[in-house]
Amino acid sequence: MRRVPWWIPALVLLATVAQLAVAQWVPGIERFEGKAFGARLVAYPLLMLLAPAVWFLWARQASSAGSETGAARLPRPADGAPHGAFTLVMLPFLVDVTGNSLDLYDAVVWWDDLNHLVNWFLLCAGLGLLLCRSVRPAWAVVVLVTGLGAALAIGWELGEWFTFIRHGTEADTAYEDTLGDEALGTLGALVAGFLVARSVSRGAAGPPRA
Numbered sequence: 230m231r232r233v234p235w236w237i238p239a240l241v242l243l244a245t246v247a248q249l250a251v252a253q254w255v256p257g258i259e260r261f262e263g264k265a266f267g268a269r270l271v272a273y274p275l276l277m278l279l280a281p282a283v284w285f286l287w288a289r290q291a292s293s294a295g296s297e298t299g300a301a302r303l304p305r306p307a308d309g310a311p312h313g314a315f316t317l318v319m320l321p322f323l324v325d326v327t328g329n330s331l332d333l334y335d336a337v338v339w340w341d342d343l344n345h346l347v348n349w350f351l352l353c354a355g356l357g358l359l360l361c362r363s364v365r366p367a368w369a370v371v372v373l374v375t376g377l378g379a380a381l382a383i384g385w386e387l388g389e390w391f392t393f394i395r396h397g398t399e400a401d402t403a404y405e406d407t408l409g410d411e412a413l414g415t416l417g418a419l420v421a422g423f424l425v426a427r428s429v430s431r432g433a434a435g436p437p438r439a
Contacts, residue, residue, distance in 0.1 A: 233313035241319045242277055248326045249273060260332045265392050273326070277319045280359060284310065317355030321348035345382075345410045349417030353378040357425030367430050371422035378418020382411045 252258065252266040288310075324344060333340040357374040364370050386407045 232309065233316055235310070235312050238281070238312050238315040238319050241316055241323050242274065245277065245319070245323045245326050246270075246274055248330050252326070252329065260335065261329065264329060266329075268392070269326070273322045277322050280318045280355070281310070281315050284315075284359065311359060314355045314358040317351050317358070319355075320351045324348055324351075342409065342413055345413040346417045349378050349382060349414035350421045351417075352381070353418040353421035354424055357421055358428065361425055361429055362432075364429065367426040370426040370429055371419070374422035374425050375415065375419045378421065379411070379415040382414030382418070385414070386411055 249266060249270040252261040252264075253270050321344075325348065328334055328340060328344060353374050356377060357370065360377075361370045361373060364373060390407070
């Protein structure tokens with residue numbers, strides 16, 4: 230994967246936080262009401278920064294350890310930070326917030342379904358590039374990325390149930406919608422798994438760049 234400059238994920242983060250701030254603090258915008266943007270303003274930036282924070286701690290440990298026991302398998306700081314993978318992990322949050330800013334969830338019937346498919350593809354592709362650099366064979370990469378995506382899809386739906394459905398008006402359609410979202414998310418993760426497996430195989434002689 231071609232090197233991505235550091236400012237690309239930074240721009241994605243900034244665009245997401247800016248829209249969340251508008252949704253939370255600019256009054257009178259009806260489409261933002263009842264969508265927990267206060268919680269998103271805290272949770273989304275933290276989740277977007279989690280992967281870079283873990284990677285940099287991991288890389289720091291690798292460079293300071295200086296031993297062959299385990300540290301050699303960690304990403305080396307000399308390789309450069311995988312800003313492309315960070316960008317892929319961050320993009321679903323930007324897509325979700327932008328969809329709300331443009332009122333696409335209410336205006337476009339299929340927007341929510343497309344989001345679950347595409348966003349899980351982006352998220353799992355980014356996580357796969359970060360986690361599967363040394364995973365072999367290729368089928369194990371596909372299984373790992375798909376399983377991770379399925380687990381994250383279940384976790385997301387549990388969060389939606391707790392936030393919007395438990396005491397809301399969507400209980401009548403929640404079951405079917407939840408099953409569809411989990412299926413689409415897992416399908417997106419499966420496609421990401423094949424893409425990551427291909428990238429890992431191509432970089433067998435050296436770590437895949439992200």
